[in-house]
Amino acid sequence: MTTDTLTPSSAAAGVDYGITTRDLNLWYAKFQALKGITVNIQKGIITSLIGPSGCGKTTLLRCFNRVNERYGYVTTKGEIKLLGKNIYDEDVSLIELRKSVGMVFQRPNPLPLSVYENVVFGLRIHDDKGLKKSDRDDAVEKALTEVGLWNDLKDRLDEKAITLQLEQQQKLCIARLLPLKPEIILMDEPCSALDVSGTRAIEELMFALKGRYTIVIVTHNMAQARRSSDECIFMLMGELVEHSRTTDLFITPKNRKTAEYIEGRYG
Amino acid sequence: METIETNQPSSSAVLTPATAPKRGRRSAAAVLGERCIEGLIRLCGISAIVFVFAIFFFVFREGAPILFGGGTGGHGVTEPGAAKPSFDLAKFLFTKTWYPTSLNTPRYGIGALIIGTFSVTLLAMVIAVPFGLGAAVFLSEFCGKKVRETLKITIELLAAIPSVVWGFIGLTVMNVVIQKVFKVQVGLNVLNAAILLALMSVPIIVSIGEDALKAVPDSYREAGIAMGCTRWQLVWRVLLPAAKNGLLAAVLLGVGRAVGETMAVLMATGHSVNIPHSIFDSVRTLTATIAAELGETAEGSDHYRVLFLIGILLFTITFIVNLLADFAVKGIRKK
Numbered sequence: 001m002t003t004d005t006l007t008p009s010s011a012a013a014g015v016d017y018g019i020t021t022r023d024l025n026l027w028y029a030k031f032q033a034l035k036g037i038t039v040n041i042q043k044g045i046i047t048s049l050i051g052p053s054g055c056g057k058t059t060l061l062r063c064f065n066r067v068n069e070r071y072g073y074v075t076t077k078g079e080i081k082l083l084g085k086n087i088y089d090e091d092v093s094l095i096e097l098r099k100s101v102g103m104v105f106q107r108p109n110p111l112p113l114s115v116y117e118n119v120v121f122g123l124r125i126h127d128d129k130g131l132k133k134s135d136r137d138d139a140v141e142k143a144l145t146e147v148g149l150w151n152d153l154k155d156r157l158d159e160k161a162i163t164l165q166l167e168q169q170q171k172l173c174i175a176r177l178l179p180l181k182p183e184i185i186l187m188d189e190p191c192s193a194l195d196v197s198g199t200r201a202i203e204e205l206m207f208a209l210k211g212r213y214t215i216v217i218v219t220h221n222m223a224q225a226r227r228s229s230d231e232c233i234f235m236l237m238g239e240l241v242e243h244s245r246t247t248d249l250f251i252t253p254k255n256r257k258t259a260e261y262i263e264g265r266y267g
Numbered sequence: 268m269e270t271i272e273t274n275q276p277s278s279s280a281v282l283t284p285a286t287a288p289k290r291g292r293r294s295a296a297a298v299l300g301e302r303c304i305e306g307l308i309r310l311c312g313i314s315a316i317v318f319v320f321a322i323f324f325f326v327f328r329e330g331a332p333i334l335f336g337g338g339t340g341g342h343g344v345t346e347p348g349a350a351k352p353s354f355d356l357a358k359f360l361f362t363k364t365w366y367p368t369s370l371n372t373p374r375y376g377i378g379a380l381i382i383g384t385f386s387v388t389l390l391a392m393v394i395a396v397p398f399g400l401g402a403a404v405f406l407s408e409f410c411g412k413k414v415r416e417t418l419k420i421t422i423e424l425l426a427a428i429p430s431v432v433w434g435f436i437g438l439t440v441m442n443v444v445i446q447k448v449f450k451v452q453v454g455l456n457v458l459n460a461a462i463l464l465a466l467m468s469v470p471i472i473v474s475i476g477e478d479a480l481k482a483v484p485d486s487y488r489e490a491g492i493a494m495g496c497t498r499w500q501l502v503w504r505v506l507l508p509a510a511k512n513g514l515l516a517a518v519l520l521g522v523g524r525a526v527g528e529t530m531a532v533l534m535a536t537g538h539s540v541n542i543p544h545s546i547f548d549s550v551r552t553l554t555a556t557i558a559a560e561l562g563e564t565a566e567g568s569d570h571y572r573v574l575f576l577i578g579i580l581l582f583t584i585t586f587i588v589n590l591l592a593d594f595a596v597k598g599i600r601k602k
């Protein structure tokens with residue numbers, strides 16, 4: 001498969017969807033973690049996923065780049081389309097899929113390499129053949145500039161990435177996705193290991209990236225979902241309870257359970 | 268917590284025997300017994316250190332006099348009037364004539380033996396490192412649980428084969444195979460011994476290497492996978508850099524094993540003092556020399572002391588190798 005199979009093929013009803021799922025079910029061995037999830041996530045906006053611990057947010061997110069499959073005991077049923085392309089089609093290569101879908105993890109996980117090597121990691125594993133050193137240097141500068149690290153790190157590119165502060169590490173984890181020009185960025189509680197200023201920095205970064213990328217962010221922090229997302233999905237016990245514009249969901253939730261959750265009755 | 272538990276001694280003693288403070292309720296005999304066991308365990312722990320030092324002291328005591336006192340003239344008796352030939356350490360290490368039993372002018376040059384040991388070890392590592400690390404990667408990343416368990420048991424079995432059995436295989440099987448395959452006169456040579464040593468160090472490299480790979484945080488793997496690594500790229504670009512200290516330690520411990528091995532090399536190298544020019548030349552190693560000759564020497568003679576000196580040298584080499592492995596495991600990050 002080539003990348004162009006993941007570019008939008010249709011603009012259904014005037015809205016472009018980045019991610020759509022239909023009746024998605026997932027089992028960890030016998031335990032069903034996702035139950036009949038049908039959702040349409042708009043392209044180019046930030047969508048947040050909220051819900052109490054263990055409701056399946058991470059699981060759902062990890063379906064979108066199929067990393068759940070690294071555990072042999074996971075079964076997935078249903079349909080997932082990214083930019084109109086079914087990711088379970090025969091002709092979809094996992095490598096290309098993951099190239100176009102970036103993921104940021106809960107704990108910053110830069111690789112045990114230098115800052116520079118972390119940023120060019122994606123280029124190295126995907127299409128290093130035609131690249132010159134100057135291309136890589138440019139990619140590093142561009143990506144680090146975009147996440148606001150260039151000024152701090154331009155003289156420290158050879159340092160080990162794991163020696164950076166957590167906030168810088170998390171930004172680096174975002175920066176390393178950018179040279180591959182992903183369409184979609186998935187973030188699993190990207191701020192949970194960071195302090196207030198780190199959280200703010202990552203949120204600002206998300207705003208800066210919005211539009212060019214479809215961003216899905218899992219968060220436990222209601223205020224963060226409110227501040228930073230355009231749409232919001234509320235999940236409970238593996239089911240999707242409500243999906244609407246963030247302002248609507250927080251001000252006039254349609255479902256009683258959503259209302260109870262955002263009021264803090266459980267979670 | 269503690270005050271609560273001491274207030275209800277009976278229940279806490281039943282529920283949490285490990286953590287509850289129970290001294291006050293125990294009989295003196297039980298306390299004494301526990302003390303004794305504790306002391307015994309401590310003794311076991313310390314004994315390792317004591318033994319190492321005792322062995323080193325003994326080897327040093329037997330070998331060192333020749334360094335400081337010079338030769339005694341061959342058979343433990345100082346010939347009256349004869350000028351003591353002073354012992355020259357540089358000559359000992361760097362000349363290649365080993366004639367310890369010559370009546371008039373015994374010469375103790377272990378240069379050829381050192382080269383023999385190193386050539387065999389080096390070739391063994393050239394064979395064992397790719398195999399061992401490859402197997403470690405396969406075990407920890409590529410195979411299912413059943414295959415892994417089976418392979419691990421098999422590899423442990425490999426480690427359990429006594430070295431004299433390896434030597435036996437070298438002497439009978441490998442000897443013939445090498446003669447046939449490579450069309451050489453003698454099958455007892457560097458290659459033969461190196462293959463045996465490789466097979467003997469592979470289990471160490473595999474098990475320690477696998478531990479090192481297992482210790483790589485899963486978050487690195489997830490990062491690599493989510494970026495679209497193939498399995499091979501994951502190994503090459505993520506796991507090997509992440510585990511390199513542990514893998515280096517695995518290799519060094521394998522080296523230590525190979526340097527110290529005696530019986531198999533004694534039987535498989537051909538045991539002739541010789542500087543090898545190809546892997547089909549026979550050599551002799553430091554360890555094999557001690558094993559073969561120590562029984563024949565008179566206690567306290569020069570020859571006897573020189574063999575102990577070789578022991579000190581071996582001791583030092585393996586000590587340094589192990590120390591390096593230790594540093595590698597801890598990772599000397601600050602540079």
Ligand SMILES: Nc1ncnc2c1ncn2[C@@H]1O[C@H](COP(=O)(O)OP(=O)(O)OP(=O)(O)O)[C@@H](O)[C@H]1O
Pocket residue numbers: 028031033051052053054055056057058059060071220
């Ligand atoms: N690898 C796994 N193997 C087995 N069960 C799992 C695995 N990962 C998650 N689960 C189970 O699936 C359910 C959903 O987990 P998931 O991690 O998606 O929840 P979450 O909403 O992300 O929770 P949190 O907010 O705590 O991160 C949980 O009950 C969890 O125990």
Ligand SMILES: [Mg+2]
Pocket residue numbers: 057058059188218
């Ligand atoms: Mg989660």
